[in-house]
Amino acid sequence: MNRDETIIKNFKQKSFLKIMDFSKEELTQLIDLSIMMKKAKKENIPHKLLKDKNIALIFEKPSTRTRAAFSVAGRDLGANIDYFGKEELHIGEKESIEDTAIVLGRMYDAIEFRGHRHQDVEALSASAKVPVWNGLTDEWHPTQMIADFMTITEVFGSLEDKTLSYIGDGRNNIARDLLITGSILGVNVNIISPEKLFPDDDIIQMAQQYATLSGSKINISSDIDKTIVNSDVIYTDVWFSMGESKDLIDERIQLLKPFQVNQQLLEKTKNPNTIVLHCLPAFHDTNTNIGLSIHNKYDLEAMEITDQVFQTNKEMIFNQAENRLHSIKAIMAVTLGDMDTFYEQMAI
Numbered sequence: 001m002n003r004d005e006t007i008i009k010n011f012k013q014k015s016f017l018k019i020m021d022f023s024k025e026e027l028t029q030l031i032d033l034s035i036m037m038k039k040a041k042k043e044n045i046p047h048k049l050l051k052d053k054n055i056a057l058i059f060e061k062p063s064t065r066t067r068a069a070f071s072v073a074g075r076d077l078g079a080n081i082d083y084f085g086k087e088e089l090h091i092g093e094k095e096s097i098e099d100t101a102i103v104l105g106r107m108y109d110a111i112e113f114r115g116h117r118h119q120d121v122e123a124l125s126a127s128a129k130v131p132v133w134n135g136l137t138d139e140w141h142p143t144q145m146i147a148d149f150m151t152i153t154e155v156f157g158s159l160e161d162k163t164l165s166y167i168g169d170g171r172n173n174i175a176r177d178l179l180i181t182g183s184i185l186g187v188n189v190n191i192i193s194p195e196k197l198f199p200d201d202d203i204i205q206m207a208q209q210y211a212t213l214s215g216s217k218i219n220i221s222s223d224i225d226k227t228i229v230n231s232d233v234i235y236t237d238v239w240f241s242m243g244e245s246k247d248l249i250d251e252r253i254q255l256l257k258p259f260q261v262n263q264q265l266l267e268k269t270k271n272p273n274t275i276v277l278h279c280l281p282a283f284h285d286t287n288t289n290i291g292l293s294i295h296n297k298y299d300l301e302a303m304e305i306t307d308q309v310f311q312t313n314k315e316m317i318f319n320q321a322e323n324r325l326h327s328i329k330a331i332m333a334v335t336l337g338d339m340d341t342f343y344e345q346m347a348i
């Protein structure tokens with residue numbers, strides 16, 4: 001764990017829109033700070049770094065973890081939080097993103113936005129004149145990445161020489177972001193999916209460039225047996241993401257059934273210390289409306305991860321979910337807070 005004030009200062013008053021906007025050193029500082037934020041919370045060390053700041057949370061898509069994490073982190077930091085759900089603002093319907101951004105930017109100190117098009121969060125940030133945090137778009141989920149690589153750091157002590165294998169829809173926001181974030185941070189990343197769901201070429205090329213700089217290896221493959229050996233982390237996500245057309249379900253299930261994370265697949269890793277991660281929500285049983293309707297139509301007890309694997313690894317997966325709180329708090333704090341005071345309190 002280290003502290004570099006000059007690097008931490010780079011985040012001040014800056015939006016957090018996508019991982020590529022930051023260097024390996026900056027991301028590493030943020031991961032370390034997230035671990036410190038967790039310690040501060042567990043040990044009741046005061047950290048009201050955003051006292052009396054006003055924060056707007058805008059959610060065009062549903063959320064459990066991200067909304068809860070921004071709300072609780074904001075309150076722990078001493079800020080006032082206002083939540084705006086879908087259809088509660090004029091945004092996009094009666095008022096442009098730009099005009100909304102100007103109005104909110106004159107009232108709030110920062111804005112969180114979860115939406116469909118990535119260009120919308122960029123547009124919000126360009127006009128708001130206050131920092132904007134991306135709470136997920138169709139293309140990226142950067143706050144999730146800080147929690148995920150924080151979790152891996154906690155388990156293994158460092159990210160050095162680690163290999164992460166993502167299995168499932170290789171085109172979605174999580175797969176793209178794991179590929180890019182891993183390649184910036186020097187983590188080897190395998191994307192294992194059917195060829196039809198490989199990430200776009202421009203994403204693979206970008207990851208390759210970052211990997212050359214960081215010394216990591218990236219590999220995009222549909223060959224599970226060959227690719228999965230020696231993985232330290234097996235990561236999966238839903239087979240269809242929020243906002244995708246229901247017409248895709250049939251095809252996705254047929255394509256992705258062989259890529260389910262189940263016991264047989266885990267046995268192929270040959271690494272006794274492999275951990276399993278999932279950003280959640282997960283379809284590991286039939287205890288959801290969607291899970292049940294998929295079961296009735298396709299006779300599947302689970303989709304991307306079996307209940308057996310989920311139950312065996314749930315301590316890790318729910319720790320990953322809890323880490324959304326600590327990492328989002330770190331992001332909010334470096335953007336708006338007086339970090340010198342925090343580091344002094346933590347005696348670092």
Ligand code: CP
Pocket residue numbers: 062063064065066067136144279280281
């Ligand atoms: N992982 C994640 O972003 O969860 P939510 O959709 O519940 O926010």
Ligand code: NVA
Pocket residue numbers: 172173174237238240241242279280281
């Ligand atoms: N790929 C998923 C991630 C959810 C956190 C989605 O966008 O729905």
